[in-house]
Amino acid sequence: MSGMHLSVTDVSWRPHKRSAPVLHATSFDVAKGHVLGVVGPNGAGKSTLLRLLYRFQAPTTGQVMVNGQDIWAIPARQAAQHVAAVLQEQAAAFGLNVREIISLGRTPHRRGYRSADPHDLAVIDRVMALLDLQGLSHRDFGTLSGGERQRVMVARALAQEPEILILDEPTNHLDIRHQLEVLALIRQLDLTIVVSLHDLNMAADICDNILVLEDGQPRGFGTPDSLLTEALVSNTFRVDARREKLAPSDTNHLSFHLPS
Numbered sequence: 001m002s003g004m005h006l007s008v009t010d011v012s013w014r015p016h017k018r019s020a021p022v023l024h025a026t027s028f029d030v031a032k033g034h035v036l037g038v039v040g041p042n043g044a045g046k047s048t049l050l051r052l053l054y055r056f057q058a059p060t061t062g063q064v065m066v067n068g069q070d071i072w073a074i075p076a077r078q079a080a081q082h083v084a085a086v087l088q089e090q091a092a093a094f095g096l097n098v099r100e101i102i103s104l105g106r107t108p109h110r111r112g113y114r115s116a117d118p119h120d121l122a123v124i125d126r127v128m129a130l131l132d133l134q135g136l137s138h139r140d141f142g143t144l145s146g147g148e149r150q151r152v153m154v155a156r157a158l159a160q161e162p163e164i165l166i167l168d169e170p171t172n173h174l175d176i177r178h179q180l181e182v183l184a185l186i187r188q189l190d191l192t193i194v195v196s197l198h199d200l201n202m203a204a205d206i207c208d209n210i211l212v213l214e215d216g217q218p219r220g221f222g223t224p225d226s227l228l229t230e231a232l233v234s235n236t237f238r239v240d241a242r243r244e245k246l247a248p249s250d251t252n253h254l255s256f257h258l259p260s
């Protein structure tokens with residue numbers, strides 16, 4: 001796997017012709033192999049933006065370019081060979097076991113009804129090992145815990161062998177250990193990644209750049225240390241944010257309080 005350059009220019013989205021935009025014109029670049037974090041309060045437009053990136057919703061204006069190619073100018077199957085997504089709400093795929101769900105990730109690479117070839121099987125084995133899922137291989141997906149399902153959906157996305165991975169709140173449902181594991185995995189993957197996160201300290205830890213959204217408007221883009229100042233975080237999230245250096249790691253840590 002290796003990443004691709006993602007270039008987003010002036011994308012906006014509105015549900016209907018006459019409604020106000022849910023997402024106003026937003027532009028940014030994600031260099032090959034970099035991780036971009038998208039943060040913002042509830043309803044800021046994070047999931048809306050991500051849906052434009054994985055070709056679920058066409059932007060009302062603007063373009064999403066992957067290695068110089070507009071993803072809306074290529075067939076959906078071809079786009080799915082480059083871009084995979086892990087979403088907040090997963091369709092309940094009851095009746096399929098874990099390995100079968102992960103195998104669905106190979107669909108964009110298959111022709112017609114051809115069965116899995118040795119490469120497909122090797123990819124599926126590899127991602128199951130990566131997400132520590134071999135022990136759950138034959139379990140019905142519907143019987144899994146929220147955290148186990150989340151790991152299966154990350155594995156399915158990786159089985160797509162994408163160059164760009166879009167993750168919408170990937171640590172939802174995960175206990176601390178599995179949160180850290182998924183974040184460590186994100187850091188270690190040789191992919192271009194766009195991830196929405198509510199935890200700003202986690203975002204600062206794993207992201208090369210951060211995009212802040214508020215009320216459907218981009219409020220800032222930059223490295224975590226330069227962007228996530230006390231003033232910007234306090235204003236955007238309507239809290240009192242304090243930033244302190246943690247010893248001995250010498251990293252910035254944000255804490256939050258309700259304004260008095």
Ligand SMILES: Nc1ncnc2c1ncn2[C@@H]1O[C@H](COP(=O)(O)OP(=O)(O)OP(=O)(O)O)[C@@H](O)[C@H]1O
Nearest residue numbers: 015022023040041042043044045046047048049216
């Ligand atoms: N199809 C739609 N029709 C009308 N409004 C929509 C539609 N989709 C999203 N919205 C609205 O757009 C706003 C942004 O929603 P979005 O889900 O992108 O926010 P978010 O930042 O991901 O929020 P959260 O952190 O709560 O998941 C919300 O007010 C939402 O109700």
